[in-house]
Amino acid sequence: MYHTWMRYFTPGPVHHRLGLVCLGVGLQHGALPAVGPRTLDHHVAVVISAGTGWLRTPDGRALPVTAPALLWLSPGVPHHYGAGPDNGWDESFVDFTGPAVTAYTELGLIEPDRPLVPLTETTAARAAIARIARAAHRGNPLLEVETSAAVHELLVALHRARADLGGDGEPVLRALARDAFLPLSVTEHAARHGMTPAALRSAVRRGAGCSPKDYLLAIRLGRAKELLAATELPVSAVARRVGYDDPAYFSRLFTRRVGTAPVRFRERQGRSVPGGWSRRIPDPEHPPVTGPLPPA
Template identity: 50%
Template sequence: MEGWARYLTPGPAHRRLGLVCLGAGAQRGTGPPCRDRVLSCHAAVLLAAGRGELVQDARHALVAPVVFWLRPGVRHSYRPDAGGWSEYWLLFEGPAAGAYEELGWLPAEPVTPLPDPAPVRRAFGRLAEAVRADEPDVPAAAAVHDLLVTVRRSTGATRSPVLAALRRDATRRWPVAEHARRLGLSETALRRAVRAAAGTGPGEYLLGVRLTLAKELLAGTDRTVAAVARHVGYDDPGYFTRLFTRRVGVAPSAFREQQQR
């Protein structure tokens, strides 16, 4: 196979960025399979053309365009078919990888089909430019974040009708059970759908939407704190103030003083 590869050795300060790039490259053509190995970091491989097979816990057919994910500590092997393939690869690690997994932006399934591979190919292009920079570690770390977000968006997974409905009705004074009923779902099904799309439960998701709207009203209007609380779904301004303070880190009045122009 022909291609290129770059490897990086990020320092302690770079690792505090949350994710670091350890290497990236591209290969094209036919060659021996990657047999029975275990990585100590995460890897993402864009199969841009061709087909083959991945063995990681089970056998997975690979037909471009897909991204397949190699997990640290998990034994795997993969190979192109006789006709060869074209791939772009990335090695990365860091504590933010766990957060991406928890939030659903680093897929649990080992293979991610791509309805439109063009954005992901462009993201790998930005990664290739980053690892070739004179001081590559920070640009490459940013490119890893960019790539994970681009893959998720390219699958259409960020366009969830369940989340859209929750955002629309977030200020309603409804319990989670009522949101589920109006969506024609059981509470269990709603929790599962929100967890898959947003990495959190419906109550926590609704809270985030409400507090985001509250911030906009506090910073952009002269409404009283009590009026803002009522608008976002809380009849008790004292409870709203305690909730806002615990989540945001400052009281609503202090947030307004900091942010209002």
């Protein structure tokens, strides 16, 4: 015995410009019949939250599947899988496509070459899929927009749940974030963590989808923007606080990446800050708590 529920959608051209569109969603459990062999023209994320089964790869290997796990079905790649014959499994799936697939693949959140991905848990992924299911009622005027947003959320949830990343991502990413404002080169960062530069590059690419240099730069520039927008610190002081001893180099780098000079960025942000500048440097780890608005 098994139970199944599914819906399929046909987003229009304007919805495809959202980057990702949801083509279908399904919730199934029990001793489900095997799927395939077949080949699709879009991506499918199959989330196995309980039970066991099998996956046959294009080269003929039969891989055991034990929940929690993710099956990546990629366009143009034959696949064949099924639940165990006794109690089966609990399965949720989302079909999707769109131009943003390329970027998500480059960032490592979609892995066409890895059809079976062990997970640590499926709670967040199932919550994103449940949002798609709730939006799937006929007559919903925001169906395509809601389901598109949920696909983005699903990809993030699945990446965070990968068993090889330990929930919050590679420990090296947390260590780099902690040390991001030290005036260190990538080679020096690697040495601090007992790694070669190549090993550091591989770990950061696997966890964040970018190079160590870009990972550190994003953290540094984000903090620089906060300091420019919320304090009166000179640009040279901002540069030093985010790891750059040369203010001129920092200004050129900021301008190239942000599209505007640090002073100009401050001017634009400062005009929108009511009451002028704060005397306290904002702490990103402890944001202020806002209370209810006073009655009008």
